[in-house]
Amino acid sequence: MKPVMPERVLERMRRLLGEEGALASGQRVAAFPASPGEVGAVLRIAREEGWTVDPRGGGTADGEGDTPGAGAADLIVSSSRLGELVEHEPADLTFRAQAGLTVAALERRLAEEGQWLALDPPGGGRVTLGGMVASGVAGPLQAQFGRPRDQLLGVTLVDGSGRILVLGGRVVKNVAGFDLVRLVAGSRGGLGVITEVVFRLYPLPGDDRTLVWGFDDPLEAWEQGRALASLPLPLAAVEWLDGDWPEPLDGSGPRVLVRLLGSEEAVAGMRRVLEGVAGPPDRAWAGPESRKVAAAIAAGAAEGTAILRLHALPGEGAALLALVDQLAADRAALHLLGGTLRVSTRPAPADSTLQSMRAEAGRSGATLTVVRRGAREGGTGTEGPKSDFTGFSPPVAELHRRLTHEFDPGGILPGSWREAWSGEGGWVAAGKAGTRG
Amino acid sequence: MNSDTLPPEPALLERLRSAVGDDGVFTDPDRLLVYESDGLTQYRHPPSAVVLPRTAEELGRVVRVLHEAGRPFVGRGAGTGLSGGALAVRGAVVVGTSRMNRILELDPVNRRARVQAGVINAALTAAARPYGLIYAPDPSSQSACTLGGNVAENSGGPHCLKYGVTNRYVTGLTVVLPDGEIAELGGMGREDGGLDLVGVFVGSEGCFGIAAEIEVALVPAPLGVRTLLAIFETPADAGRAVTRIMARGLLPAALEIIDSATIRAVEASIFAAGYPTDAGAALVVEFDGVEEGLDREIEIAAECCSAAGAREVRTAADEEDRQGLWRGRKKAFGAMGRLAPDLLVQDATVPRTRLPDVLSRIAEIAARYELQVANVFHAGDGNLHPNLLFDRRDPDQVRRVEAASGEIMACCIEAGGTITGEHGVGLDKRKYMPMVCSSDVLVTMAGVKAAFDPWGRCNPGKVLPDGIGPRHQGAGRR
């Protein structure tokens, strides 16, 4: 169902947020609130009007904004006017920032103090703190630092009824009540709009090195990479890559990257052990160059027409490689300690290919998620499904229904409407979504 | 027996026995006494009965029977909790995991283990060691506490400064929901695209259901370790040394402080570790990782300690020496037992830079109430344990302990901290919850609890203050 009166909603939003605070695009509206209070008011209007809402950060999950998710909700609530670094306490190694601040801009500020947020989510320069937390994604550094949830200390959420919930705190250990911070991380906008986050930080390591070994055969690369990943060393990242990657990662073909962080002595020590197993690397980058490699992986991953994500136990990654063999992938990256494979392909795969891959994945206990669907031959790229879930068991589905209802009783947020839109992938049974009839 | 202890009727007992066998159910007051408190002994309350299942299936059947009988229940591991969380109030039956102590799977390839919830924390690391792996979270109670209790409390430990707490390592759970239904949450290598139910179950203090099986990530055992002990005139000096070490960009595996009262208690006990009894505070610093660079790191840490006024710095020469340096810290709680009949183990976190300031305020509060306070704490995390010594037979002391605790909590919150860093809210800290959560947040927590337990029968009377309920009454019910 299309919203009945975009003009009225636009008008109400503009009265609240100013002329610049809301835009119309066809039957849909985008709102740009600048405070948690404004976000709350926007969500209350949406609920009154029976409009579905999709929170939006950098929009990297949607390609350039013209592929699937972009057109799916009636109202986009953007975090682009919530971009402040509110507080940075270097001695405490924590910061508090608004959700629309990009990870890249934040890292530049932190580096001046010799600190960093030890996360490298895929998506490149536009990825926001809120988008990263909401999607729960992590890049190669997850080997040592985990996912955003593992570094997140607090979050401010405006829920589907417009309540402002300040959750967690700014200390690294906190068990005062149920852990709603973990519930919000990875909720993909389904519980509300994140307006602020608090993270723990680390001092920049004394040494930062990335080593790379090239191979002729993807499987051989995988086996060597797993051998390195299985060493009893605190490796910051162990990544298998295939395809053409941007500068400074020149050349193409299968390779294994290892990133080492720590004191100079520790990094040199780890390097000696790695070389004992794999021989001298084909190339090595140090300091800022090593950071550039990490950025190239994050940004390069975002350039595909379609992006697929496959997941299995780390030791079973070879099965994932076999699965994507049938795709003409431009780029592929596999976390050798985490078991996640991301593939960018151009052109987008046919539905039948996806279906057979999904069935195949299911048989080997792996999961396949379509992060970005991309335009297909004869299609516009705007039809779903964007993502696909393997389905919940009945008690887990019931938990999702109840939890979603607690945060979003009006059924306006993506946890409620996503399924009704794509036919799969939502948390809540179709038919309940939205209140407009 | 307390008024809300309610022995189960014979028919219910019969059904419980048929679920777990005759030896797995008991109601005789003598045996129930063991379950009347946890590690926070000022709260005592015997359960109505105790049931001990052996498997997830048996646990599911037990909870189903209790659910059908409308009987509240509470999961219990080793009973080392320090917030009264495992107490069975309001007629509750204890469902204990002491017979669920099997390690189900050890998978070194994927650095993963799957255990029954009653497995002891240290037993898991012992089983993983032969593969060069460890389970990282190491509460000081690790030789007794269970993984199920760790999951419920999101427990930490000395090495969590570098490695992170329980929620970092739990990858999957088999839980029995409050109606007896068994649900698989998460699982390494699996993704369902839904909410992080594992993440929210960890730290739920037994209020969302009972964990039957737990899947955790293991990490490689560090190849090298270096430990130093620095002696200071005051805890504030030790706190400043901690700030200096962190400012040098180092990430120690552990940074632990014990104060003079604790040192004296330890040295007077059978655990004597050779700490000077006239010291104001002792700081244990540990680095781990690959061998290379550790000597340099410990050297820098020693410099930081000296610069902050340490009068003595000892570095462990070998493993035996290292155990010796740690002994004073590890046996602190045990030794305090001899200082007074009762000990209120407190727990709060403050931003690390506020430590010196908060410590002096705590000393001032204790002095004002004429109470002795003994501090042992995870300084790197800003996680304080200002323990109050008293005699619970003296109502006036009890009243003063109560009042001083409230002021200490207020002081930590004012410094930007929180009311508990690792021991949980349980029974003990419910009253402080409104100091750290808005009423909207409390009501939302009640709503999340109701999503798991619409009947309010799973560990009733814990975490949330009385009078706080979900805003959608009955919304969760089908």
Ligand SMILES: Cc1cc2nc3c(=O)[nH]c(=O)nc-3n(C[C@H](O)[C@H](O)[C@H](O)COP(=O)(O)OP(=O)(O)OC[C@H]3O[C@@H](n4cnc5c(N)ncnc54)[C@H](O)[C@@H]3O)c2cc1C
């Ligand atoms: C190569 C590649 C791989 C990716 N892999 C994954 C993946 O494995 N899993 C995955 O989920 N995503 C994946 N993504 C998409 C990922 O969500 C983004 O790249 C990025 O982390 C999100 O940042 P963003 O600011 O661009 O958010 P957006 O793209 O704008 O939004 C991402 C999601 O977060 C929500 N969101 C954004 N901001 C907020 C907020 N303030 N409050 C509440 N919700 C908000 C949105 O509703 C949306 O669901 C991938 C992207 C790329 C390019």
Ligand SMILES: Cc1cc2nc3c(=O)[nH]c(=O)nc-3n(C[C@H](O)[C@H](O)[C@H](O)COP(=O)(O)OP(=O)(O)OC[C@H]3O[C@@H](n4cnc5c(N)ncnc54)[C@H](O)[C@@H]3O)c2cc1C
């Ligand atoms: C000397 C001493 C030192 C300690 N040091 C530390 C420390 O360094 N760090 C730290 O964090 N804590 C510490 N503690 C506190 C305590 O050991 C931890 O909270 C521990 O995790 C409790 O485990 P348990 O098995 O004893 O749980 P119990 O005390 O039996 O129960 C604690 C809570 O967990 C729930 N529970 C138990 N099993 C399950 C299950 N299977 N499913 C769901 N809920 C369950 C109970 O209902 C209760 O609410 C210490 C305690 C002592 C006595």
